[in-house]
Every structure is written in C-alpha cells, then in structure tokens.
Amino acid sequence: MAINNVEALFAETLNETDLTGKQKDVLRASLSLFSEKGFSQTSTPDIARLAGVSEGTVYKQFKTKEGILRAILAPVVQNVFPKAADEFATDVLEVSYPSLETFLTSLVENRLNFIVDNQKQLRVLLQEVLFNEGLVQQIRTAFMERVYGPIDSALSHYRDNGEIVNWQTGRMIRYVVSTVVSYGIQIIMMPEFTVDTKASTKEIVEFLMRGLKV
C-alpha cells in the first residue's frame, strides 16, 4: 500500500533551499491553495492568511504571484524528466538489458510513485499546461531530451531482438504513458483514495505486455 508522502517530499525540497521559515510557509500555502482552488482562484491575501504572514511578505522573495507559481513548478519540470532519465541510466539500463517485463515494471512503478509523491504539483501543472504554451514547450523539450532518448534506446533493443512489435517509438511511448496516466489521474483527482501502486503496476504491465510483445 503506497503512502502519500507528497508533504514529506516537498518539505525535503524546501529544506534544500536557503529560504527563511516564513518564505517556506508562503510556498507551502501557495502549493496547497493552487492545488485545491487553482492559480487564478487563489488570491495573494489568501496565501498570506494561510501562511500566517503579511501580504508584503508574499512578495518579498518571489516578486509576483506568477513568480511563486514558477518557484513551485520549476523543480517539478526540471526534475521529473532528468530524474527519470538518471534513474533509468543507473537503475534499469546500466547493466545488461533486463527482460521486457522487468523493464516495464520498473518504469511503470517508478512513474506511479512519482505521481503519488508529486500529486499536488502535478495537479497545478495540469491546469497550467492548458494555457501556458511556454510551459508546454518546456515540458516537451525536457521530455524529448531526457526521457525519449533512453526509452528509445531500450525499445529499439527489444524491437531489434524481435521481442516487441515493429512500431515507431513515439507510438509505443504514447501507449505506455496513457495507460500509466489513466491510473495516475485517479491519484491526482481523488487523493482521498489511496492507490495500490504495486497492484496497479502489475495490471498496467500485463496489458502493455499483451499489447506490445510479439
């Protein structure tokens, strides 16, 4: 049974910065409100109240409301894909290629856990990508540079070995991502229900193996 440790993770991220205690309070309050109500429906007086600071404090470090949003999302955007790529390199592909099932299991479980760990930020990110084309471009670039490459290498390996269907990488990634997201959306939209990431991983991989394996 996976435990929702988004608070712990965000707290860890905050601890790594040299912000004052009150500035960290501002970020925590902002994330909560942006996640619950949306960026636009959250006012800076709201943030000040929840953080227990003055309105001027809200602007001291981040200059604008938009700056607060960037401070919250930048770590997610910059870390989600590099982290995936790095973990891939060290944990999954560094030694000889594992079986396809092991590869998919590792990938899927890793991403489900990431969704569990970052669900508030992902909820904020989700609403932002609808109208923030700069952010969409940023995510797309990071994805192509840091994630597509390693997975392309892995899938090419299995394809060249005749283990999986001879489809374009983009197409296969689309199916993997959309199946993971269909479980991930439940985590993001209904945080009151804990999702068994191990059981979910098993179901996802079972379906993907059937869909992709020769």
Added chain:
Amino acid sequence: MAINNVEALFAETLNETDLTGKQKDVLRASLSLFSEKGFSQTSTPDIARLAGVSEGTVYKQFKTKEGILRAILAPVVQNVFPKAADEFATDVLEVSYPSLETFLTSLVENRLNFIVDNQKQLRVLLQEVLFNEGLVQQIRTAFMERVYGPIDSALSHYRDNGEIVNWQTGRMIRYVVSTVVSYGIQIIMMPEFTVDTKASTKEIVEFLMRGLKV
C-alpha cells in the same frame, strides 16, 4: 482527413435555441475566449468586445458569468454520454453483435470524431473538472448510467464467448478510454494540426485488439 467542424456544430446547436442574434453572439464569443484563455482569465468586458455588444447585454440572458459557462457546458455534458449510448444502441448493437474489431473500430472512430467536433468545449470542460466537483460528479453519473451499461453488455458478450481476456469491465474501459484520449489530447491541445481520425482509429484498435483479445 477529418475536418474540424466544431464551428458548424456549435452553430447548429445555437440555431436550435430561441435566443436572439446578439445572445448567440455572446455565447460564441464566450466559448472562444473560455477555450483560448480559460474561464478565469476571460472578463465580461472581453466577451462584450468580441461579441460586439454592450456589457449589460452579456448579463441579460444568463444573469452571471458562471451562467454563461453552464449554458456552454450543459449541452456537452448532457449530450456526450446520452449521444454515445443512443448511437451505440442504434448503430452498433441493435443488430447482432459485430466482430470485436468492428465494435472497437466503430466506438473509437465515433469518439475521436466527437472530440474533433467538440474540442473547444472539451478544452473548457477539461479545466473545469479540475476544480468543479459538482461537474465531475455529473459527468461520472452520466457516464455510469448511459455509457458503462451498453459497453458492459458488449464486453460481457465478447468475454462470455471467450474472445477477450477475463478482466473486469472497468479495467478494460479504462484502457480503451485512455488510449483514445491519448490521441484526443493531441486534438484538443494542438488544434492547428489536423489529426487523421481514420488512421488514428486503425492504430488504436490494433493496439487494443492485441491487448484485449485472447
């Protein structure tokens, strides 16, 4: 090559109401702006300017900005699922069950075309479901009552015949929906690129057949 006929469809919907010309202008302008900028980032002066009416006119019929949003989304929420169910009954299941592939092809193509036809409203709906729990509940209820039943019947038929895997209906629906949505998201997020719905349908069905068929 599918043509984006959302304007034609929305125009048809408007023609079916007894609203005045200026009121219809208000709705058209509202949909465009809500879709492009989001509900919160759209102001009622914005709507008045684009519709070419006075600010008071914006409120004449719909009373509040929120009322305009409801007027736009209600037809989508009330029609998307009933339409799916009705079309299923008359076009797909009325005669004897077709082959699994024909069934999936019909379903997938129908839903992709619906996404194409309603992409602006779906874009608005997407942002609303993030924070409007009433709307989410409404969609969920409509889905369970009008869509789940017919698809459950169909999938039970194929399962009982030993044609597909012995998985729960909810699980299989999740995979169908998420795969369709992975193509549909491209339609919604990047309307400047037309999506070949027939080719997409073929790819989707190929993957789903592999994933579900025994």
Added chain:
DNA sequence: ATAATATAAGTGAGTGCTCACTCACTTGTT
C-alpha cells in the same frame, strides 16, 4: 394601413469590491 401603446432587448456609465502589488516604516538578526 397607420399610429399608439406595451413589451422586450439592448445599452453603458457607474458601483462596490477585490485584486496584485508597493513602499515607508518597524522589527529582527548579524
């Protein structure tokens, strides 16, 4: 057929409120 009257639709200046943000000042830290 035309004029008068009633009703509906539309108008846009104005309202009260809240917003994002500022900055002179106070408090806390080094």
Added chain:
DNA sequence: AACAAGTGAGTGAGCACTCACTTATATTAT
C-alpha cells in the same frame, strides 16, 4: 550600527454586476 526580513495601509486598475434609460419589436386600436 548596519543590514535583512517582515509588515500592513494604501494605490491604481479592473473585475462582476446593476439599473435607469434608450431603442427595437410586437400588439392593439383606429
């Protein structure tokens, strides 16, 4: 004493919405 962090009243802008008035349309009387 100097500097940094925090404060909160105040600012200008723009919001959603109102409403007294104007214009357009429909109905009725002549």
